[in-house]
Amino acid sequence: MKESIKKFFDIKFWKFLLVGVINTAVGEGVVLLCLHLIGWKNFVWGAGAAAVAGTVIGSIVSYFLNKYFTFQNKEKGFKPMLRFTLNIVVCLLIRVIAATAVSELCKALSLSMFGMDVNSFAGNMGWAVGACVFVACNYIGQRFFAFKEKEEPEQ
Numbered sequence: 001m002k003e004s005i006k007k008f009f010d011i012k013f014w015k016f017l018l019v020g021v022i023n024t025a026v027g028e029g030v031v032l033l034c035l036h037l038i039g040w041k042n043f044v045w046g047a048g049a050a051a052v053a054g055t056v057i058g059s060i061v062s063y064f065l066n067k068y069f070t071f072q073n074k075e076k077g078f079k080p081m082l083r084f085t086l087n088i089v090v091c092l093l094i095r096v097i098a099a100t101a102v103s104e105l106c107k108a109l110s111l112s113m114f115g116m117d118v119n120s121f122a123g124n125m126g127w128a129v130g131a132c133v134f135v136a137c138n139y140i141g142q143r144f145f146a147f148k149e150k151e152e153p154e155q
Helices: 002-008 011-037 046-070 079-108 118-146
Strands: none
Touching (some): 011 046, 011 118, 079 118
């Protein structure tokens, strides 16, 4: 068991977290660029379009860094890209479900901390738990599905 945990949290895990920081910075940078330098904040659809642009660019950065740097996947063609995209979609759905469940549970139990009202606390807790669930699911999905290592045949 201890060996399995060590293997799971190996250098690939730390590279994955580093790539996450990089692609988040790039994605949020694109959002800020769109809103403030290009001026999309002046349009009704501006914030949404900026968020989509940031997510798409951040995901592209994530794909290439994780494929070649984190998991050193040598597979050619569109299959890894399709698996990566499917993984992201599934992780996003799981994130929304987890965030909603935590938020509703906080509201049902009237939980609050840090001087927040119940609704603000519930929203923040839902967001935080959802983000953690997304990162965990995304790592597992990318490592064992999107960029799964090919097993060498025994000789």
